[in-house]
Amino acid sequence: MTHRKSSAKRSASVMEEDDDDSRLTQPSTSQVQKGTEKLTKAQIDEKTTELVQYFLVKDQKKLPVRRAEIVKNVLKEYKNVFQEIMNGAQQRFEQVFGLKVVEIDAKNHVYILINKLEPVEGDQRINSSNPKTGLLFVILSLVYMKGGVIPEGLVWNTLKKMQVDPGEKHQEFGDVKKLVTDEFVRQRYLEYTKIPHTEPVKYEFSWGQRAEVEISKLKILKFLGELHNQDPQRWSQQYKEATGQASASMSQPSTSTQR
Amino acid sequence: MALGEGHQRFIQTMMVRGIVNEQDAKTLHRHCCEVHREHYVSDKLEEFIQVINSKLEPMNMRIRTRSSEDDGTQYFALVNTANTELTRMSSDYADNELELFRRTLDLIMTSDSSTASSTDILNSADSLQTRKLTKSAAECLLKRLVFDDWLVEKRGDYSLSTRCVMEMEPYIRTMYDEEQVKVCSVCHCLAFKCQICANPLCTVKIHYPCAVKYFKKKPIQKCPGCSELWPNKVRECRQSGSQRHR
Numbered sequence: 001m002t003h004r005k006s007s008a009k010r011s012a013s014v015m016e017e018d019d020d021d022s023r024l025t026q027p028s029t030s031q032v033q034k035g036t037e038k039l040t041k042a043q044i045d046e047k048t049t050e051l052v053q054y055f056l057v058k059d060q061k062k063l064p065v066r067r068a069e070i071v072k073n074v075l076k077e078y079k080n081v082f083q084e085i086m087n088g089a090q091q092r093f094e095q096v097f098g099l100k101v102v103e104i105d106a107k108n109h110v111y112i113l114i115n116k117l118e119p120v121e122g123d124q125r126i127n128s129s130n131p132k133t134g135l136l137f138v139i140l141s142l143v144y145m146k147g148g149v150i151p152e153g154l155v156w157n158t159l160k161k162m163q164v165d166p167g168e169k170h171q172e173f174g175d176v177k178k179l180v181t182d183e184f185v186r187q188r189y190l191e192y193t194k195i196p197h198t199e200p201v202k203y204e205f206s207w208g209q210r211a212e213v214e215i216s217k218l219k220i221l222k223f224l225g226e227l228h229n230q231d232p233q234r235w236s237q238q239y240k241e242a243t244g245q246a247s248a249s250m251s252q253p254s255t256s257t258q259r
Numbered sequence: 260m261a262l263g264e265g266h267q268r269f270i271q272t273m274m275v276r277g278i279v280n281e282q283d284a285k286t287l288h289r290h291c292c293e294v295h296r297e298h299y300v301s302d303k304l305e306e307f308i309q310v311i312n313s314k315l316e317p318m319n320m321r322i323r324t325r326s327s328e329d330d331g332t333q334y335f336a337l338v339n340t341a342n343t344e345l346t347r348m349s350s351d352y353a354d355n356e357l358e359l360f361r362r363t364l365d366l367i368m369t370s371d372s373s374t375a376s377s378t379d380i381l382n383s384a385d386s387l388q389t390r391k392l393t394k395s396a397a398e399c400l401l402k403r404l405v406f407d408d409w410l411v412e413k414r415g416d417y418s419l420s421t422r423c424v425m426e427m428e429p430y431i432r433t434m435y436d437e438e439q440v441k442v443c444s445v446c447h448c449l450a451f452k453c454q455i456c457a458n459p460l461c462t463v464k465i466h467y468p469c470a471v472k473y474f475k476k477k478p479i480q481k482c483p484g485c486s487e488l489w490p491n492k493v494r495e496c497r498q499s500g501s502q503r504h505r
């Protein structure tokens with residue numbers, strides 16, 4: 001007994017109440033350790049770098065990343081240290097890029113990158129703005145002001161009034177219908193869902209998960225206010241919700257940063 | 260230690276833009292410092308970028324600078340330093356499109372003028388191993404490659420854009436033999452448009468703008484490698500290339 005107490009193994013284990021117990025648990029803990037022990041810090045760093053790059057490539061097209069594809073394309077035999085590598089990537093995004101990894105679908109483990117830095121005036125002068133963003137903003141505003149879910153016809157009619165016909169090839173946007181119902185949907189800015197019991201089948205639009213975490217509703221109201229020369233508070237219901245969202249997201253960083 | 264938000268904003272803009280000229284980089288430097296109320300010193304862009312690179316390098320990225328081969332103006336690009344594959348392009352182009360790009364690169368690397376004619380490129384579209392591209396699809400692809408700022412077209416001849424050279428340098432250096440990879444003897448960067456020493460036994464090549472700088476202080480123009488007279492005309496070039504990258 002005394003001999004065992006002094007052994008190195010003993011000091012490494014946390015629980016020493018019962019010798020039989022520690023003997024039973026030792027093989028399994030050492031097996032687990034073996035799995036991670038094989039990985040040096042350099043190997044973990046290398047995989048973390050790969051994961052960061054993978055996220056960045058996907059983010060160029062604003063595509064979400066699934067946990068399953070991370071395991072398949074990046075981690076491979078490192079999948080048992082997913083969380084450690086993910087935490088490392090998260091930390092690098094926050095500390096170096098000013099970006100944040102957000103899980104938008106906890107069930108299927110889907111992640112996106114969102115910007116921690118507020119867009120400011122003057123960004124645009126340097127950052128030639130993407131015309132698609134303007135179109136997206138119009139649609140999101142429309143959906144939001146009309147109560148969150150709207151039939152697709154309303155979107156197409158509004159776009160037509162702005163000389164953007166979903167049936168024609170647009171100079172800037174190409175296939176408008178495809179952009180709105182495919183690209184924006186895959187990027188998770190919009191949801192495009194079948195309305196049940198419609199014949200022929202009809203669809204409706206609502207905000208996608210990315211829009212919910214990335215786009216401030218207050219900003220939409222301010223934008224519309226400027227556009228229509230109105231006080232954003234005029235839309236009292238939306239204003240209430242938007243300011244609620246703003247204060248909620250203000251308190252978010254302190255609760256969501258994982259250390 | 261985390262980077263300051265000014266530095267982070269700079270990186271983010273570089274990720275969107277890919278490449279900026281010196282003037283834009285300076286404007287951006289100032290903008291980023293002002294937005295985040297960080298100390299701004301106009302002539303400290305280099306140090307600002309060094310700080311960024313110290314954080315990017317462990318992740319195999321960096322902001323690289325390169326002088327334009329036409330007029331010597333500086334460009335800044337955010338590049339992947341470990342890329343021995345065409346990863347940066349793989350999300351935008353199909354397999355056979357990438358193969359045609361590789362073929363184009365082969366043509367450019369083996370030509371004396373570092374260009375590939377559209378005829379030669381279109382001809383190789385027929386013999387792709389992945390999947391053939393029709394002539395019109397290949398023509399469309401070339402337009403896209405120019406639009407996306409990988410290739411530059413001049414009178415039917417294609418060459419690599421400054422941004423492409425900056426991104427692809429690790430790829431080019433691993434994929435091609437030493438004799439195929441031309442390097443400027445003055446700045447030691449890859450050289451495509453350059454002057455060549457007239458001595459057939461000498462391998463020295465020099466960028467036009469580098470030649471201007473190098474020979475400026477010399478009373479007699481002599482090749483830095485073999486000391487033969489440098490017969491090429493060396494003249495001051497105009498600073499007009501800044502319009503090429505919007």
